[in-house]
Amino acid sequence: MNAVTPMRWYTAWWNRLFFWIAHKRPATTAGLITLSLIHYARWVIVMPNQFPRLSPQQPQEEVKYAYMLFFSNFNGSWNQYVDSFSSAIPAGLNLFWFGSIKYPRSVPMLPFHRYITSNQVWTDYYYNAYPMATSNDIKSARRVKLALRDFMGEVKAASPDVFLQKYNSLLINLQHDISQMGPNPVVSLSASAVERNLNKEGVARKAMSA
Amino acid sequence: MANQSGNAYALTMLCPILGGVPPDAPEGMAGQTYTARLRNVLQTLHMNEESPMAQVPNTYLCRFWVLSDVPYQGKPAFLEHLKSDYLVFSSNFHGELEPYLEGMWNALKDGVLAILWHCVGHETVRDAASFIAYVKKCQVTTTFFFNGSTDEPLAEQLKNLYLKQEFSKFAFENQGKSGQELQEAFRGFIQRTDPENLAGPTWKPGAYHLDRVDAEPETAAGAGSK
Numbered sequence: 001m002n003a004v005t006p007m008r009w010y011t012a013w014w015n016r017l018f019f020w021i022a023h024k025r026p027a028t029t030a031g032l033i034t035l036s037l038i039h040y041a042r043w044v045i046v047m048p049n050q051f052p053r054l055s056p057q058q059p060q061e062e063v064k065y066a067y068m069l070f071f072s073n074f075n076g077s078w079n080q081y082v083d084s085f086s087s088a089i090p091a092g093l094n095l096f097w098f099g100s101i102k103y104p105r106s107v108p109m110l111p112f113h114r115y116i117t118s119n120q121v122w123t124d125y126y127y128n129a130y131p132m133a134t135s136n137d138i139k140s141a142r143r144v145k146l147a148l149r150d151f152m153g154e155v156k157a158a159s160p161d162v163f164l165q166k167y168n169s170l171l172i173n174l175q176h177d178i179s180q181m182g183p184n185p186v187v188s189l190s191a192s193a194v195e196r197n198l199n200k201e202g203v204a205r206k207a208m209s210a
Numbered sequence: 211m212a213n214q215s216g217n218a219y220a221l222t223m224l225c226p227i228l229g230g231v232p233p234d235a236p237e238g239m240a241g242q243t244y245t246a247r248l249r250n251v252l253q254t255l256h257m258n259e260e261s262p263m264a265q266v267p268n269t270y271l272c273r274f275w276v277l278s279d280v281p282y283q284g285k286p287a288f289l290e291h292l293k294s295d296y297l298v299f300s301s302n303f304h305g306e307l308e309p310y311l312e313g314m315w316n317a318l319k320d321g322v323l324a325i326l327w328h329c330v331g332h333e334t335v336r337d338a339a340s341f342i343a344y345v346k347k348c349q350v351t352t353t354f355f356f357n358g359s360t361d362e363p364l365a366e367q368l369k370n371l372y373l374k375q376e377f378s379k380f381a382f383e384n385q386g387k388s389g390q391e392l393q394e395a396f397r398g399f400i401q402r403t404d405p406e407n408l409a410g411p412t413w414k415p416g417a418y419h420l421d422r423v424d425a426e427p428e429t430a431a432g433a434g435s436k
Contacts, residue, residue: 002273002275002298004277004280004281005281006280006281006283006287015353016353019212019353019354022354023212023354023355029356032356032358033358035358036358037358038356038358038359039270039271039302039358039359040218040220040270040271040302040355040356040357040358040359041355041356041358042220042222042300042352042353042354042355042356043352043353043354044222044350044351044352044353045353046224046350050350051224051226051292051294051296052223052224052225052226052296052347052348052350053226054226054330054331054347054348055330055331057330058226058294058330059229059293059294060293061292061293061294062290062293063280063290063292064288064290065280065288065290067280068353069222069298071222071273071300073271073302096354101283101287102283102284102287118281119281121275121276121277122275123273123274123275124249124252124253124273124274124275124276125252125253125255125273125274125275126271126272126273127257127261127263127264127269127271127272127273127416128270128271128416129264129269129270129271129364129367129368129415129416130367130368130371130413130415130416130417131258131416131417131418132417132418132419132420132423133371135358135359137371137374138359138360138367138370138371139359139360140374141367141370141371141373141374142360142362142366142367142370144370144373144374144377145366145369145370145373145374145405148373148377148405149405149406152400152405155393155396158393159389160388160389160390160392160393161389162389163389163392163393163396164388164389164392164393167392167396171381177374178374178377178378178381179378180375180378180379180382181375181420198257198258198418201257
Protein backbone atom coordinates (compact mmCIF):
# COMPACT_ATOMS: atom_id res chain seq x y z
CA MET A 1 0.00 0.00 0.00
CA ASN A 2 1.14 3.54 -0.80
CA ALA A 3 -0.56 6.63 0.56
CA VAL A 4 0.39 10.28 0.09
CA THR A 5 -1.00 12.84 2.50
CA PRO A 6 -0.34 16.58 2.69
CA MET A 7 0.46 18.42 5.90
CA ARG A 8 1.51 21.94 6.75
CA TRP A 9 5.28 22.24 6.81
CA TYR A 10 5.32 23.36 10.44
CA THR A 11 3.15 20.47 11.67
CA ALA A 12 5.48 18.15 9.74
CA TRP A 13 8.12 18.96 12.37
CA TRP A 14 5.82 17.61 15.07
CA ASN A 15 5.39 14.41 13.09
CA ARG A 16 9.12 14.13 12.70
CA LEU A 17 9.45 14.46 16.46
CA PHE A 18 6.87 11.70 17.05
CA PHE A 19 8.67 9.43 14.61
CA TRP A 20 12.02 10.22 16.19
CA ILE A 21 10.64 9.18 19.59
CA ALA A 22 9.18 5.99 18.06
CA HIS A 23 12.60 5.24 16.56
CA LYS A 24 14.46 5.83 19.81
CA ARG A 25 11.92 3.99 21.98
CA PRO A 26 10.91 0.81 20.13
CA ALA A 27 8.40 0.00 22.91
CA THR A 28 6.15 2.68 21.36
CA THR A 29 5.64 0.41 18.33
CA ALA A 30 4.68 -2.67 20.38
CA GLY A 31 1.13 -2.43 18.95
CA LEU A 32 2.49 -2.68 15.41
CA ILE A 33 4.56 -5.73 16.36
CA THR A 34 1.56 -7.39 18.01
CA LEU A 35 -0.49 -6.93 14.85
CA SER A 36 2.21 -8.92 13.05
CA LEU A 37 0.76 -8.37 9.57
CA ILE A 38 3.58 -6.14 8.45
CA HIS A 39 6.89 -7.19 6.96
CA TYR A 40 8.26 -3.67 6.58
CA ALA A 41 6.60 -0.24 6.60
CA ARG A 42 7.94 3.26 6.31
CA TRP A 43 6.84 6.86 6.61
CA VAL A 44 8.73 9.42 4.55
CA ILE A 45 8.06 13.12 5.04
CA VAL A 46 9.10 15.15 2.01
CA MET A 47 9.34 18.83 2.86
CA PRO A 48 8.32 21.35 0.13
CA ASN A 49 11.94 21.96 -0.92
CA GLN A 50 13.00 18.30 -0.88
CA PHE A 51 11.63 17.04 -4.20
CA PRO A 52 14.76 16.04 -6.14
CA ARG A 53 15.74 18.45 -8.93
CA LEU A 54 18.41 17.02 -11.18
CA SER A 55 18.75 19.60 -13.91
CA PRO A 56 18.14 23.32 -14.42
CA GLN A 57 15.72 22.30 -17.19
CA GLN A 58 13.55 20.46 -14.67
CA PRO A 59 10.95 22.89 -13.34
CA GLN A 60 11.35 23.81 -9.68
CA GLU A 61 8.50 22.51 -7.51
CA GLU A 62 6.49 25.22 -5.79
CA VAL A 63 4.32 23.20 -3.42
CA LYS A 64 3.52 24.72 -0.04
CA TYR A 65 2.61 21.54 1.83
CA ALA A 66 4.95 18.87 3.08
CA TYR A 67 3.88 15.42 1.91
CA MET A 68 3.99 12.23 3.93
CA LEU A 69 4.52 9.10 1.85
CA PHE A 70 3.48 5.90 3.58
CA PHE A 71 4.51 2.49 2.25
CA SER A 72 3.47 -0.79 3.79
CA ASN A 73 4.30 -4.39 2.89
CA PHE A 74 1.79 -6.58 4.64
CA ASN A 75 0.19 -10.00 4.32
CA GLY A 76 -3.56 -10.41 3.95
CA SER A 77 -6.15 -8.26 2.25
CA TRP A 78 -6.52 -4.47 2.22
CA ASN A 79 -9.63 -4.63 4.41
CA GLN A 80 -8.02 -6.94 6.96
CA TYR A 81 -5.05 -4.63 7.16
CA VAL A 82 -6.85 -1.31 7.46
CA ASP A 83 -9.46 -2.63 9.89
CA SER A 84 -6.83 -4.29 12.09
CA PHE A 85 -4.98 -1.02 12.34
CA SER A 86 -8.05 0.98 13.07
CA SER A 87 -9.18 -1.47 15.77
CA ALA A 88 -5.88 -2.32 17.40
CA ILE A 89 -3.82 0.87 17.41
CA PRO A 90 -6.16 3.81 16.79
CA ALA A 91 -4.14 6.17 19.01
CA GLY A 92 -0.87 5.28 17.26
CA LEU A 93 -2.42 5.99 13.84
CA ASN A 94 -3.74 9.33 15.05
CA LEU A 95 -0.28 10.27 16.23
CA PHE A 96 1.49 9.21 13.02
CA TRP A 97 -1.02 11.07 10.83
CA PHE A 98 -1.24 14.02 13.21
CA GLY A 99 -1.39 17.20 11.20
CA SER A 100 -2.27 15.52 7.89
CA ILE A 101 -4.83 17.79 6.27
CA LYS A 102 -8.40 16.58 6.87
CA TYR A 103 -7.26 13.34 8.50
CA PRO A 104 -10.54 12.09 10.02
CA ARG A 105 -8.93 10.04 12.83
CA SER A 106 -8.83 6.25 12.77
CA VAL A 107 -12.22 5.67 14.40
CA PRO A 108 -14.94 5.43 13.11
CA MET A 109 -13.79 3.19 10.31
CA LEU A 110 -15.75 4.42 7.29
CA PRO A 111 -14.31 7.95 7.15
CA PHE A 112 -10.88 6.41 7.78
CA HIS A 113 -11.37 3.98 4.87
CA ARG A 114 -12.45 6.86 2.62
CA TYR A 115 -9.41 8.91 3.63
CA ILE A 116 -6.98 6.08 2.87
CA THR A 117 -8.70 5.21 -0.40
CA SER A 118 -8.69 8.78 -1.68
CA ASN A 119 -5.00 9.24 -0.86
CA GLN A 120 -3.77 5.87 -2.02
CA VAL A 121 -1.59 5.54 -5.12
CA TRP A 122 -1.51 2.26 -6.99
CA THR A 123 1.75 0.38 -7.35
CA ASP A 124 2.95 -0.20 -10.91
CA TYR A 125 5.29 -3.04 -10.05
CA TYR A 126 5.71 -5.06 -6.89
CA TYR A 127 8.25 -7.72 -5.98
CA ASN A 128 8.32 -9.89 -2.89
CA ALA A 129 11.13 -12.41 -2.33
CA TYR A 130 8.77 -14.74 -0.45
CA PRO A 131 5.20 -14.12 -1.60
CA MET A 132 3.97 -17.30 0.10
CA ALA A 133 5.27 -16.37 3.52
CA THR A 134 3.70 -14.11 6.10
CA SER A 135 5.77 -11.94 8.36
CA ASN A 136 5.11 -14.49 11.13
CA ASP A 137 6.40 -17.28 8.87
CA ILE A 138 9.71 -15.45 8.46
CA LYS A 139 10.09 -15.02 12.19
CA SER A 140 9.04 -18.55 13.08
CA ALA A 141 11.31 -19.99 10.36
CA ARG A 142 14.24 -18.33 12.10
CA ARG A 143 13.24 -19.96 15.39
CA VAL A 144 12.95 -23.34 13.68
CA LYS A 145 16.42 -23.00 12.18
CA LEU A 146 18.00 -22.00 15.51
CA ALA A 147 16.20 -24.77 17.43
CA LEU A 148 17.22 -27.36 14.82
CA ARG A 149 20.83 -26.21 15.06
CA ASP A 150 20.82 -26.67 18.87
CA PHE A 151 19.00 -30.00 18.59
CA MET A 152 21.53 -31.36 16.10
CA GLY A 153 24.33 -30.57 18.56
CA GLU A 154 22.49 -32.17 21.47
CA VAL A 155 21.66 -35.48 19.76
CA LYS A 156 24.92 -36.12 17.93
CA ALA A 157 25.88 -39.05 20.14
CA ALA A 158 22.48 -39.71 21.75
CA SER A 159 20.96 -43.17 22.17
CA PRO A 160 17.60 -43.74 20.41
CA ASP A 161 15.72 -43.27 23.68
CA VAL A 162 17.43 -39.98 24.50
CA PHE A 163 16.93 -38.89 20.88
CA LEU A 164 13.20 -39.56 21.12
CA GLN A 165 12.92 -37.64 24.38
CA LYS A 166 14.78 -34.62 23.02
CA TYR A 167 12.88 -34.77 19.73
CA ASN A 168 9.57 -34.65 21.58
CA SER A 169 10.80 -31.65 23.59
CA LEU A 170 11.84 -29.98 20.33
CA LEU A 171 8.37 -30.43 18.87
CA ILE A 172 6.73 -29.09 22.02
CA ASN A 173 9.00 -26.03 21.98
CA LEU A 174 8.31 -25.42 18.30
CA GLN A 175 4.60 -26.14 18.33
CA HIS A 176 3.78 -22.50 17.46
CA ASP A 177 6.35 -22.37 14.69
CA ILE A 178 5.98 -25.53 12.63
CA SER A 179 3.19 -25.55 10.11
CA GLN A 180 3.06 -26.52 6.49
CA MET A 181 2.33 -23.76 4.07
CA GLY A 182 -0.32 -24.37 1.49
CA PRO A 183 -1.95 -22.42 -1.33
CA ASN A 184 -3.64 -19.23 -0.17
CA PRO A 185 -7.39 -19.10 0.10
CA VAL A 186 -8.89 -16.41 -2.12
CA VAL A 187 -8.69 -13.27 0.00
CA SER A 188 -10.20 -10.92 -2.55
CA LEU A 189 -11.55 -10.88 -6.09
CA SER A 190 -8.50 -8.96 -7.27
CA ALA A 191 -6.14 -11.55 -5.73
CA SER A 192 -8.13 -14.23 -7.49
CA ALA A 193 -7.86 -12.35 -10.80
CA VAL A 194 -4.09 -12.00 -10.36
CA GLU A 195 -3.85 -15.74 -9.72
CA ARG A 196 -5.83 -16.51 -12.90
CA ASN A 197 -3.63 -14.17 -14.96
CA LEU A 198 -0.45 -15.70 -13.55
CA ASN A 199 -1.68 -19.14 -14.44
CA LYS A 200 -2.53 -17.99 -17.95
CA GLU A 201 0.90 -16.36 -18.25
CA GLY A 202 2.54 -19.58 -17.09
CA VAL A 203 0.62 -21.63 -19.65
CA ALA A 204 1.48 -19.16 -22.42
CA ARG A 205 5.18 -19.25 -21.49
CA LYS A 206 5.22 -23.01 -21.43
CA ALA A 207 3.61 -23.07 -24.88
CA MET A 208 6.17 -20.59 -26.22
CA SER A 209 9.10 -22.53 -24.86
CA ALA A 210 7.76 -25.89 -26.08
CA MET B 211 16.56 10.07 10.15
CA ALA B 212 16.02 6.36 9.92
CA ASN B 213 16.87 4.63 6.69
CA GLN B 214 17.99 1.62 8.69
CA SER B 215 16.47 -0.69 11.25
CA GLY B 216 19.15 -3.10 12.41
CA ASN B 217 20.59 -4.61 9.23
CA ALA B 218 17.50 -3.83 7.14
CA TYR B 219 17.62 -0.77 4.88
CA ALA B 220 14.71 1.27 3.53
CA LEU B 221 15.65 2.98 0.27
CA THR B 222 13.16 5.55 -1.01
CA MET B 223 13.90 7.44 -4.19
CA LEU B 224 11.93 9.96 -6.23
CA CYS B 225 13.31 10.20 -9.77
CA PRO B 226 11.89 13.08 -11.77
CA ILE B 227 10.46 11.80 -15.06
CA LEU B 228 11.14 13.70 -18.27
CA GLY B 229 8.28 15.88 -19.48
CA GLY B 230 6.69 15.56 -22.90
CA VAL B 231 6.77 12.86 -25.54
CA PRO B 232 9.91 10.98 -26.62
CA PRO B 233 10.90 11.57 -30.25
CA ASP B 234 10.75 7.94 -31.36
CA ALA B 235 8.22 5.36 -30.32
CA PRO B 236 7.80 1.63 -30.80
CA GLU B 237 4.67 0.39 -32.52
CA GLY B 238 1.52 1.25 -30.61
CA MET B 239 3.24 3.81 -28.37
CA ALA B 240 3.22 6.86 -30.68
CA GLY B 241 2.31 10.06 -28.86
CA GLN B 242 2.74 8.49 -25.42
CA THR B 243 4.52 10.56 -22.78
CA TYR B 244 7.66 9.46 -20.97
CA THR B 245 5.46 8.71 -17.95
CA ALA B 246 3.10 6.51 -19.94
CA ARG B 247 6.02 4.72 -21.59
CA LEU B 248 7.63 4.14 -18.19
CA ARG B 249 4.40 2.75 -16.75
CA ASN B 250 4.22 0.40 -19.71
CA VAL B 251 7.76 -0.82 -19.02
CA LEU B 252 7.03 -1.38 -15.32
CA GLN B 253 3.71 -3.09 -15.82
CA THR B 254 5.12 -5.58 -18.31
CA LEU B 255 8.06 -6.77 -16.21
CA HIS B 256 7.99 -10.43 -15.29
CA MET B 257 6.76 -11.33 -11.85
CA ASN B 258 7.64 -13.59 -8.93
CA GLU B 259 10.62 -15.90 -9.45
CA GLU B 260 11.00 -14.55 -13.00
CA SER B 261 11.12 -10.97 -11.76
CA PRO B 262 14.29 -9.07 -12.61
CA MET B 263 14.38 -8.01 -8.95
CA ALA B 264 14.78 -11.68 -7.95
CA GLN B 265 18.30 -11.39 -9.38
CA VAL B 266 19.24 -8.47 -7.15
CA PRO B 267 20.95 -9.86 -4.08
CA ASN B 268 19.31 -9.31 -0.70
CA THR B 269 16.08 -7.65 -1.92
CA TYR B 270 13.29 -8.52 0.51
CA LEU B 271 10.45 -6.50 -1.03
CA CYS B 272 10.38 -3.58 -3.43
CA ARG B 273 8.01 -1.57 -5.57
CA PHE B 274 7.87 1.00 -8.34
CA TRP B 275 5.08 3.50 -8.83
CA VAL B 276 4.53 6.87 -10.39
CA LEU B 277 3.68 9.94 -8.37
CA SER B 278 1.96 11.97 -11.04
CA ASP B 279 0.50 14.59 -8.73
CA VAL B 280 -0.27 15.27 -5.10
CA PRO B 281 -3.73 14.53 -3.74
CA TYR B 282 -6.11 17.42 -3.07
CA GLN B 283 -8.09 17.26 0.17
CA GLY B 284 -10.89 19.69 -0.79
CA LYS B 285 -11.62 23.11 0.65
CA PRO B 286 -10.20 24.81 2.68
CA ALA B 287 -6.96 23.02 1.69
CA PHE B 288 -4.81 24.57 -1.06
CA LEU B 289 -5.04 23.07 -4.49
CA GLU B 290 -1.50 22.50 -5.67
CA HIS B 291 0.18 20.43 -8.35
CA LEU B 292 3.58 18.94 -8.98
CA LYS B 293 5.46 20.25 -12.00
CA SER B 294 7.12 16.90 -12.72
CA ASP B 295 6.00 13.31 -12.40
CA TYR B 296 8.25 11.18 -10.21
CA LEU B 297 9.19 7.53 -10.40
CA VAL B 298 9.04 6.25 -6.84
CA PHE B 299 11.24 3.27 -6.07
CA SER B 300 11.18 1.85 -2.61
CA SER B 301 13.19 -1.18 -1.63
CA ASN B 302 13.57 -3.07 1.63
CA PHE B 303 16.81 -5.00 1.67
CA HIS B 304 19.52 -6.42 3.84
CA GLY B 305 22.79 -4.54 4.22
CA GLU B 306 24.24 -1.20 3.27
CA LEU B 307 23.11 1.01 0.40
CA GLU B 308 26.20 1.09 -1.81
CA PRO B 309 26.88 -2.67 -1.99
CA TYR B 310 23.17 -3.21 -2.64
CA LEU B 311 23.12 -0.76 -5.54
CA GLU B 312 26.32 -2.22 -6.92
CA GLY B 313 24.67 -5.65 -6.80
CA MET B 314 21.64 -4.24 -8.60
CA TRP B 315 23.81 -2.69 -11.31
CA ASN B 316 25.80 -5.88 -11.79
CA ALA B 317 22.67 -8.04 -11.98
CA LEU B 318 20.43 -5.73 -13.96
CA LYS B 319 22.40 -3.10 -15.81
CA ASP B 320 20.23 -3.17 -18.94
CA GLY B 321 16.99 -3.20 -16.95
CA VAL B 322 18.13 -0.28 -14.81
CA LEU B 323 19.04 1.74 -17.91
CA ALA B 324 15.74 0.86 -19.60
CA ILE B 325 13.84 2.30 -16.64
CA LEU B 326 16.05 5.33 -16.02
CA TRP B 327 15.90 6.28 -19.72
CA HIS B 328 12.56 7.93 -18.88
CA CYS B 329 14.03 10.06 -16.09
CA VAL B 330 15.80 13.41 -15.89
CA GLY B 331 19.59 13.09 -15.79
CA HIS B 332 19.67 9.45 -16.92
CA GLU B 333 22.55 10.21 -19.31
CA THR B 334 24.89 10.57 -16.32
CA VAL B 335 24.44 6.88 -15.45
CA ARG B 336 27.19 4.85 -17.12
CA ASP B 337 28.54 2.45 -14.52
CA ALA B 338 27.99 1.25 -10.97
CA ALA B 339 29.59 4.35 -9.42
CA SER B 340 27.51 6.81 -11.45
CA PHE B 341 24.38 4.75 -10.78
CA ILE B 342 25.03 4.96 -7.03
CA ALA B 343 25.62 8.72 -7.33
CA TYR B 344 22.35 9.11 -9.28
CA VAL B 345 20.33 7.15 -6.72
CA LYS B 346 21.78 9.24 -3.90
CA LYS B 347 20.68 12.42 -5.67
CA CYS B 348 17.14 11.04 -5.87
CA GLN B 349 17.05 9.49 -2.41
CA VAL B 350 14.74 10.94 0.20
CA THR B 351 15.45 10.07 3.81
CA THR B 352 13.02 7.73 5.51
CA THR B 353 11.48 9.43 8.51
CA PHE B 354 10.50 6.22 10.27
CA PHE B 355 11.23 2.64 9.24
CA PHE B 356 9.33 -0.16 10.92
CA ASN B 357 10.75 -3.65 10.64
CA GLY B 358 8.11 -6.23 11.56
CA SER B 359 10.17 -9.09 10.16
CA THR B 360 13.85 -10.03 10.51
CA ASP B 361 16.94 -8.29 9.20
CA GLU B 362 18.98 -11.35 8.19
CA PRO B 363 20.54 -11.76 4.73
CA LEU B 364 17.90 -12.91 2.25
CA ALA B 365 19.71 -16.22 1.72
CA GLU B 366 19.25 -17.01 5.40
CA GLN B 367 15.57 -16.04 5.39
CA LEU B 368 14.95 -18.27 2.37
CA LYS B 369 16.89 -21.18 3.84
CA ASN B 370 14.98 -20.80 7.12
CA LEU B 371 11.66 -20.90 5.26
CA TYR B 372 12.77 -23.99 3.37
CA LEU B 373 13.77 -25.69 6.62
CA LYS B 374 10.54 -24.71 8.36
CA GLN B 375 8.48 -26.20 5.56
CA GLU B 376 10.57 -29.36 5.30
CA PHE B 377 10.78 -29.92 9.04
CA SER B 378 7.03 -29.45 9.40
CA LYS B 379 6.54 -32.15 6.75
CA PHE B 380 9.05 -34.36 8.53
CA ALA B 381 7.26 -34.01 11.88
CA PHE B 382 3.92 -34.78 10.23
CA GLU B 383 5.19 -37.83 8.34
CA ASN B 384 7.12 -39.40 11.23
CA GLN B 385 4.55 -39.39 13.98
CA GLY B 386 4.47 -42.44 16.25
CA LYS B 387 7.83 -43.90 15.16
CA SER B 388 10.28 -45.55 17.57
CA GLY B 389 13.41 -43.70 18.71
CA GLN B 390 15.59 -45.75 16.40
CA GLU B 391 13.40 -45.26 13.31
CA LEU B 392 13.07 -41.58 14.05
CA GLN B 393 16.81 -41.12 14.54
CA GLU B 394 17.49 -42.79 11.23
CA ALA B 395 14.87 -40.73 9.45
CA PHE B 396 16.27 -37.54 10.99
CA ARG B 397 19.76 -38.37 9.70
CA GLY B 398 18.26 -38.65 6.23
CA PHE B 399 16.44 -35.33 6.72
CA ILE B 400 19.67 -33.54 7.69
CA GLN B 401 21.54 -35.04 4.77
CA ARG B 402 18.79 -34.00 2.35
CA THR B 403 18.16 -30.48 3.67
CA ASP B 404 21.78 -29.56 4.51
CA PRO B 405 20.72 -26.92 7.09
CA GLU B 406 23.95 -24.91 7.16
CA ASN B 407 24.30 -24.66 3.40
CA LEU B 408 22.68 -21.39 2.32
CA ALA B 409 23.37 -22.07 -1.35
CA GLY B 410 20.91 -24.94 -1.43
CA PRO B 411 18.68 -26.73 -1.23
CA THR B 412 16.64 -23.65 -0.38
CA TRP B 413 13.78 -21.52 -1.67
CA LYS B 414 14.00 -19.54 -4.89
CA PRO B 415 13.64 -15.79 -4.34
CA GLY B 416 10.22 -14.65 -5.52
CA ALA B 417 8.70 -18.13 -5.92
CA TYR B 418 4.92 -18.03 -5.65
CA HIS B 419 3.97 -21.71 -5.82
CA LEU B 420 4.98 -24.53 -3.51
CA ASP B 421 5.63 -26.83 -6.44
CA ARG B 422 8.14 -24.34 -7.92
CA VAL B 423 9.79 -23.05 -4.77
CA ASP B 424 12.67 -25.42 -4.09
CA ALA B 425 16.01 -24.37 -5.52
CA GLU B 426 19.16 -26.37 -5.86
CA PRO B 427 22.48 -24.51 -5.32
CA GLU B 428 22.92 -23.36 -8.94
CA THR B 429 19.47 -21.67 -9.14
CA ALA B 430 19.58 -19.92 -5.76
CA ALA B 431 22.04 -17.23 -6.86
CA GLY B 432 19.57 -14.35 -6.60
CA ALA B 433 19.36 -14.78 -2.87
CA GLY B 434 22.90 -13.50 -2.63
CA SER B 435 25.51 -14.68 -0.23
CA LYS B 436 25.99 -13.91 3.39
